[in-house]
Amino acid sequence: MKEAPVASPIERLLTATEAEMAKVNALILSRAHSHVDMVPELARYLIESGGKRLRPMLTVAAAMLFAKGTGTAINFAAAVEFMHNATLLHDDVVDESDMRRGKPAARMVWGNKASILVGDFLLGQAFMMMVETGDIASLGVLSAASAVMAEGEVFQLSKTGDLTTTPADYAEVIRAKTAVLFQAACEVGAMSGGADEAGRQALARYGLELGNAFQLVDDVLDYGGQAGTLGKNTGDDLREGKMTLPIILALSEGSEAERATIAAALGKMDATDAQVAEVVAILEAHKTLTRTMEQAHAHARSAQQALEVLPPSEMRTLLNDVVEFSVLRAY
Template sequence: MGVVIPLDEKAAKTGIEGLSALVAKDMERVNQTIVSRTGSDVTMIPEVANHLISSGGKRLRPMLTLATAGMCGYAGEGHVKLAASVEFMHTATLLHDDVVDESDMRRGKLAARMLWGNEASVLVGDFLLGQAFKMMVEVGSLECLDVLSTAATVIAEGEVMQLAAAKDTETTEDDYLAVIRAKTAALFAAAAEVGPILARNSKADIAACRGYGANLGIAFQLIDDALDYGGSSAKLGKNVGDDFREGKITLPIVLSFRRGNEAERAFWKRTLEEGDVHDGDLEQALAVMRKHRALEDTVERARHYGAMARDALEIFPSSPWKQALRDVVDFCISRAY
């Protein structure tokens, strides 16, 4: 049972289609690169990698690399390998995340750890990271290598920050935003930033694309937070309320805890900090969130960061690329899985 969040499915559909059409040819090459770079004589590596890579992800992050390169007039080949690198980095973090979170499902399928075990998931994630950095080196841009390697470090820091904050109901909104800036937004930002770097555009253009990606990433994660309580299992590709069962402190929890009375705060401490979850507790959590408008306000926060992402693009002249990137903001905020 979830809380219904009014999401515009038409906007979600059209928001990604324009970008998908613009990058379609390059994405074919990215996908071919992904397939070739997951090859290994160690049979388990392509099996585990392809289980997740072929499971229907939208490839939004690599599309950002292709789109910002296109918007900035890049005419070379390096954006394809960098886009594949970005997707490998993302896939590696998903493999690692599922082990840390002990998740059973990913994109509507059994998580790789459930089929091959935690050890294989971690090690195949490491393999993909290695391949990602190998492709970055092949592109030959030290600046792009610096941006993406820094992002890899920041993402790992974000994961550790989230681990430290797990089950801590004293987490503030600022604390939580710091986690998602590192854990999620860093890769969005880096994916968007390397496009203008390859095109040798100005520092202003590079900063604008980075700002676009960072704010888009925050909006994307905040909507994920809301959907975990307000979506449906079929659309989420995982069970509704997984964050609650795992004791994850996300923005709807932070807002509900801050706005709650003494009894409600005691409820969050029992279920999240102590892990003492009873039948009916998820429904009670949803009722408390409804009472305090926690999900609606999480979506409002996402809209705020989405507006910042759109504003970051205003430095660029009008083009189909710019419009497609603006539309992606609507997709991220309005999407229903």
């Protein structure tokens, strides 16, 4: 008899939420519908392009931790995914990105204009799904998240290529643009499941810290991961002038020559691969990729600690273990 391969935490979470996520996915597809053909064409191109649906899965999983289960969480999970996809459509226009999830970005197929407007449509549909639950408290959590996310994107934009950006600025950017939606996804899941105040706060903190870890890892991956392995998209953030922690730390600790090398490539869409490689070498010399990963680990541990107030359960173990997934991506 062959031994079954050990399932990763993310695979186990996928299995544990499979039946509920089938409902979420059906709702997502039905609400991407419109009599205006371009809307579902563009929306489905993005939504069906193999994203992990981590955020709605967290909403469902958070609800399953508590007694009431996943009734209204299905709507909130679909709404969270729509909000996320609306953000991706607008971000790709703002960042002038050509690719998304390994395919040409929607804006390369349907144009910037349609991407902006379909993003607005998805946001409107997200709020309609929330309204249908009648749960005004959860609506408050997600509408606040929506405003904060946009604010975070503007803050990031205002800091583009700004050599004086501090680690505190960066922490604020990643909290607002990424972690707050993870937080809201988990918090409204807990609320749907009937969590008490302590449970709600635990899941909110879990989501926030997981989101922070997730974005820190993303920003390390953009420079090839902790090993600095150069690949096709290595240096996108550098070329776009995004002030992420590996760059911020290197600028504050590097020599004049190193600062000049970074500044020469930062925000230059036509920076060469050789320039990117030089910058990555500087990040490695100052261990800023490793140190950014250490911060990701600290947030990941904090996410896991947040779960400790909850009674032990299979789902609690899964949510604890899946935190690793967010960090191990970088190796």
